[in-house]
Amino acid sequence: MRFQDQVAIVTGAGSGIGRETALQLAREGAVVAVADIDVARAEAVAAEAGAERALAVAVDVTAAEQVRQMVRTVLDRFGRIDVLVSNAGWDRTGPFVETDEALWDKVIAINFRGHLACVHAVLPAMIERGAGRIVTVASDAGRVGSSGxxxxxxxxxxxxxxxxxxxxxxxxxxxxxxxxxxxxxxTPMLAEVSVGSERLMEAIVRSIPMRRLGRPEEVAQAILFLASGQATYITGQTLSVNGGLTMV
Ligand SMILES: NC(=O)c1ccc[n+]([C@@H]2O[C@H](COP(=O)([O-])OP(=O)(O)OC[C@H]3O[C@@H](n4cnc5c(N)ncnc54)[C@H](O)[C@@H]3O)[C@@H](O)[C@H]2O)c1
Incomplete structure (x- = not known):
């Protein structure tokens, strides 16, 4: 068990990749703070992980004070944080020319500033202990760009x-x-953004060398590797999990 007695926080853990990551961490011995803006989903995942292995936490990662409170709650309850998986994200597709500032602000607040808030909040305790592993979840869209x-x-x-x-x-x-x-x-996010673009999605899947979508558990496996003691000499790296769609 790679995470025996470790304490982990996973944001966006109520669904998709975050859910799988939280469940795999719990199966491998960690106690997991299942953090999500949707507390009902977080509670369902925490129940699935097992009451003794998981704690549901309501948090909006765009609200830095809520994020600090989440970290205080975890430290008060478990005394340390070994792992942060900063995963929460959100997307809305459409031509850039048709977007407005309200959408820019929302997308940047969740998908960029949320990571700043979470990493900033856990670092003091990790620095004090001289140990910690953080995995952020970005997207291949951030490496190669993605229209829409x-x-x-x-x-x-x-x-x-x-x-x-x-x-x-x-x-x-x-x-x-x-x-x-x-x-x-x-994941539910992909299902949501694909509505109305089913033929485009089929074409994209045909262009993936492995000819299929990834499964959330396959992304979670990569996250756990980077969060584990098997990756002790790896830092600052970006690992794509994409069936070969991009190779950068
Ligand atoms: N699914 C994909 O194809 C794909 C591709 C590339 C990157 N990603 C990234 O992977 C991560 C997980 O995505 P997913 O596909 O599992 O999505 P998902 O929609 O299934 O799950 C995302 C979770 O984040 C939570 N969330 C949203 N806004 C939040 C906020 N402000 N505060 C706290 N929680 C919030 C949602 O409630 C949800 O439970 C995201 O960062 C996403 O951008 C997904």
Missing amino acids: EVVYSGAKGAVIAFTKGVAREVARSGIAVNCVAPGLTD
């Missing part, structure tokens, strides 16, 4: 650069910071 989700691509690119910068700053404090960049993964 241009602002999201920009925010995800910012997450990748942010991850590298923080990794440099905290490496000497014993903290590793890495990023997982999923490709198209079969």
Whole structure:
């Protein structure tokens, strides 16, 4: 069990990739804070993980004070944080020219500033202990760009650069910071953004060398690897999990 007695926070853990990550961490021995803006979903995942293995936490990652409160709750209850998986995200597709500032603000707040708030909130306790592992979840859209989700691509690119910068700053404090960049993964988010673009999705899937969507558990496996003691000399890296769609 790679995470025996470790304490982990997973944001956006009520659904999709975050849910699978929280469940796999719990199966591998961690106690997991299942954090999500949708508390009912977080509670359902925490119940699935087992009451002794998981704690549901309501948090909006765009509200820095709520994020700090989440971290205080976890520290008060469990005394330490070994792992942060900063995964919460949101997307709305459409041509950039038809977007407005309200949408830009929302996309950037969830997909970029949310990571700043979460990483900023956990670092003091990790620095004090001289140990910690952080995995941010970006997207291949942040490496190569993606039409129809241009602002999201920009925010995800910012997450990748942010991850590298923080990794440099905290490496000497014993903290590793890495990023997982999923490709198209079969989750409720993908289902939502694909509505009305089913033929386009089929064409994209045909262009994936493995000819299929990823499964959330396959992304979770990469996250757990980077969060584990098997990745002790890896920091500042971005690992795409995408069936070969992009190779950068
Ligand atoms: N599914 C894909 O194809 C895909 C591809 C590339 C990257 N990603 C990224 O993977 C991550 C997980 O996505 P998913 O596909 O599992 O999505 P999902 O919609 O299934 O799950 C996302 C979760 O985040 C939560 N969330 C949204 N806004 C939040 C907020 N402000 N505060 C706290 N929680 C919030 C939602 O309630 C939801 O439970 C996201 O960062 C997403 O951008 C997904």
